[in-house]
Amino acid sequence: MFGIYLRRELSRRKKAALVIAMGLALGIALVITVNSVSAGMQQAQDKVLKSLYGLGTDMTVTKAMSAPSGNNSQGPAFKFDAKSNSSTKQSSDQVTQGGQALKSSLVEEVASQKGVASAVGALSLNVTKVNGSFTQGKAKTSTSSGSSQQQGGPGGGGGGNGGGQPQVQGGGASFDVNNYSVAGVDVTNQALGPLAAMKITSGRTFTASQTDAKVAVVSTSYAKEKKYKVGSTFTISGTKYTVIGIATPDSSESTTDVYLPLKQAQTLGDAKNKVTTIYVKATDSKQIATVKKTIQKNISGTTVTTSSDLASTVSGSLSTASSLAAGVGKWLSIVVLAAAFLVAALLTSSAVSRRVREFGTLKALGWPGRKVTRQVVGESIVNGLLGGVLGIALGLGAAYAVTAISPRLTAQLGSSGGGMGGGPGGGPGGGGPGRQAATNTMEIALSAPVSVTTIALAVALAVTGGLIAGAMGGWRASRMRPADALRSVQ
Structure with a gap:
């Protein structure tokens, strides 16, 4: 009886049911859209952070950059032999560390901390290569009389010797x-560290035995x-790789150009x-904040x-869109849903008011108030579904x-604190995550994934x-009396 009456009433009031359903649909659609776009924003941010940290990395340990002492220059210096032959190429490499140095022994100390699953060290270097050649100029003496007179001594004495001052012409440098x-890279544990976020598309990666081999992996770009x-x-x-x-x-894009075995990089950087x-993987992703405090306290x-520290430094259109989706979008969804x-x-209440005769008659036939309420609620739930x-849809x-x-x-990722800064002269990728973030701008394609949780919501x-x-x-409807139905009869 309930189902038959429910189906009949809904078919009689198709327009009213459709209006109620569309109002709810718009609010629900907005909630799904905002949630899916927010999930896409989170995925985009994760891509940015993974490109800096590497897959599976939960945190990094670095040392704050100290100010230079005295008049010690932090700039690169180049020395060349005094060769005049223009066909001889001059070349020099300046290798600087991309961050403040830590002792390698600290890697084991960090790995032994409570809550740390594994830790691996990496050395960031920046290389400035200058190559080119010098060309020696030639001295020439002017022989024209006019020039000779103009080059005479004070007082216009002329200096009639016919000779001029020698001038160097030509020469220079092209570099x-x-x-x-x-x-x-620590080749014995490449699943954690700089290479973790890279995929070998040609050739192969390092083997565990190549701890000091003169081999390299380079980025595609x-x-x-x-x-x-x-x-x-x-x-x-001077070392060939x-x-x-x-x-x-x-x-996104690679923030490092060349990857070498760690020992080779230490030799190049005199380190x-x-x-x-130090890249760190925690035993439990929910305890990252606790592990961070433990490391800072003990070391x-x-x-x-x-990664959450770096996330707070993300700027650009990704950050703006994330803020809008998380703030304005969610509040707008709540307001629209509440209005719906x-x-x-x-x-529904208005429709009940127009059905006074119907409900009053049902009560006169013996329907209890709870049965009338159940009928109205059933119709509303069907409209909601x-x-x-x-x-x-x-x-x-x-x-x-x-x-x-x-x-x-x-x-765009910028430094959020002194400890995240890199070393002097740092190029792209220098100084660990902090330095990379300070110099790296990435472009991300936004997607809007819809999860099962969103559908369930x-x-x-x-x-x-x-x-x-x-x-x-x-x-x-339950408050209506049979007398109301009789009064509504004309």
Whole structure:
């Protein structure tokens, strides 16, 4: 009886049911859209942070940069032999550390802290290569009389010897400057550290036995710029390295150009048993904040940076869009959803008012108040579910449109504290995550993934909207008396 009457009443009031369902659908669709866009923002931010940290890295340990003492110059210095032959090329490499040095022994000390699953050290270097040639000028003496007179002594005595002052003509220098970044990698644990966020697309990566081998892995962008292939060679400070692999970042752009075994990088940077960054993996991702405090307490003079610390430094259109989605978008969703619930409740109550004769007659036939209330609530829940289906369809359509358009967002990462700064002369990727963040601008394509949780939330909202509307209308219907129906008869 309940189902038959419910189906008949809904078919009789199709327009009213559709209006209530559409009101709920718009609110639910907006909630789905905002949640999916917010999830896309979070994914985009994760891509930016993973490109700096590496997959599986929860935090990094660095040392704050100290101010230079005295008149010690931090700038690069180059020395060349005095060769006059223009056909002889002059070349010099200046290698500087991309951050303040830490003792390699600290890696084991960090790894032994409570809550740390593993730790690995890396050395960041910046290389400035200058190469070119000098050309010696030639001295020539002017022989014209006019010139000779103009070059005479004071008082215009003339100096009629016919000879002029010798002048150097020609000569000069032509040099190219190439800046690139180098990361020293612990080849025994490449799942954590600079190479963790890279995928080998040509050749191979390091083997565990190549701890001090003269081999290198280069990023795709740098290999394209220098036309390197697997098997190519290049020289840094007189040491020749062979390219064994070309790596592509899993997301965004690479912040390091060349990857070397850690010992080789330490030799180049004159940093024996030194690292600039310690990458840390926690045993439990929910205890990262606790592990951070433990490391800072037990190992003095270090700065611990987590992904959430870097997230607060993200700026650009990604940050602006995230703020809008998290702030304005969510509040707008709440307001629209509340308005949709209120409209549905008012429309249901209004419909009950127009059914005075119907409900009064049912009560006269013996229907109790709870049965009348159940009827109204049942109709409202069906309207809510219909609104949920329409809202999910609209929300999925909006999310698909955002993903199809894939608007491009820029992410700029800046230093959030002194401990995150890199060393002097740092290039791209220098100084660990902090230095990379200070110099790196990335472009991310926005998507709007819709999760099962979001769909479940939409269904829950639809049922809630139906219950609220039904409760308000049912309460009013239950208060009607059979006499009200008789009074409404003309």
